Amino acid sequence: RKEVEQDPGPFNVPEGATVAFNCTYSNSASQSFFWYRQDCRKEPKLLMSVYSSGNEDGRFTAQLNRASQYISLLIRDSKLSDSATYLCVVTLSGGSYIPTFGRGTSLIVHP
Amino acid sequence: NAGVTQTPKFQVLKTGQSMTLQCAQDMNHEYMSWYRQDPGMGLRLIHYSVGAGITDQGEVPNGYNVSRSTTEDFPLRLLSAAPSQTSVYFCASSSQGTTEAFFGQGTRLTVV
Numbered sequence: 001r002k003e004v005e006q007d008p009g010p011f012n013v014p015e016g017a018t019v020a021f022n023c024t025y026s027n028s029a030s031q032s033f034f035w036y037r038q039d040c041r042k043e044p045k046l047l048m049s050v051y052s053s054g055n056e057d058g059r060f061t062a063q064l065n066r067a068s069q070y071i072s073l074l075i076r077d078s079k080l081s082d083s084a085t086y087l088c089v090v091t092l093s094g095g096s097y098i099p100t101f102g103r104g105t106s107l108i109v110h111p
Numbered sequence: 112n113a114g115v116t117q118t119p120k121f122q123v124l125k126t127g128q129s130m131t132l133q134c135a136q137d138m139n140h141e142y143m144s145w146y147r148q149d150p151g152m153g154l155r156l157i158h159y160s161v162g163a164g165i166t167d168q169g170e171v172p173n174g175y176n177v178s179r180s181t182t183e184d185f186p187l188r189l190l191s192a193a194p195s196q197t198s199v200y201f202c203a204s205s206s207q208g209t210t211e212a213f214f215g216q217g218t219r220l221t222v223v
Contacts, residue, residue: 008151034211041199041217042216042217043201043214043215043216043217044154044201044212044214045214046211046212049211087153087154089212097141097142097161097205097206097207098142098144098156098159098161098169098205099144099203099205099212100156101146101153101154101155102153103151103152103153104153
């Protein structure tokens with residue numbers, strides 16, 4: 001079983017839609033959580049960190065449920081430019097701080 | 112403002128050839144790592160380092176060697192290239208303080 005699981009999609013939504021992605025992780029010792037965005041043939045870039053209290057950045061909201069070991073990302077009012085692959089990332093406690101990636105969820109926003 | 116620099120961006124190798132993918136960061140990060148990305152597989156960890164002189168294996172280490180003689184550099188060596196190593200390779204660095212990983216632009220490697 002992969003440590004970080006994501007639905008690969010693709011999620012195909014119209015502009016203006018709200019879309020949500022979930023991600024589950026298997027290691028309860030996981031310490032830090034992130035969503036990264038990857039555009040086609042480019043390197044991943046940090047979209048936002050995920051905190052236990054939940055956090056929002058404009059149209060993006062991330063939430064963490066430690067008890068159920070899942071992370072979510074909500075995108076409101078989708079734009080064409082949101083089309084990308086969204087990667088769920090987890091780092092373990094214990095000091096290595098080396099990220100473990102999910103396979104990514106593909107989002108396609110169409111006119 | 113270089114961040115993480117990977118070279119080369121593209122490479123074609125013949126089966127059996129060896130080569131080194133270079134990775135350098137100028138952010139004084141302790142942690143550096145190499146990933147490969149294949150279609151449908153996401154990023155898989157090859158090797159990583161938590162500081163100069165310290166390296167460890169990730170999920171898919173076979174066929175690759177690394178060393179970390181300085182904080183800045185973390186080269187990845189392919190000892191004898193195989194077609195199964197055709198992939199996109201990303202180097203990343205991070206620190207205990209920020210935990211965000213910064214990536215190089217990637218190396219697209221084709222082994223024929």
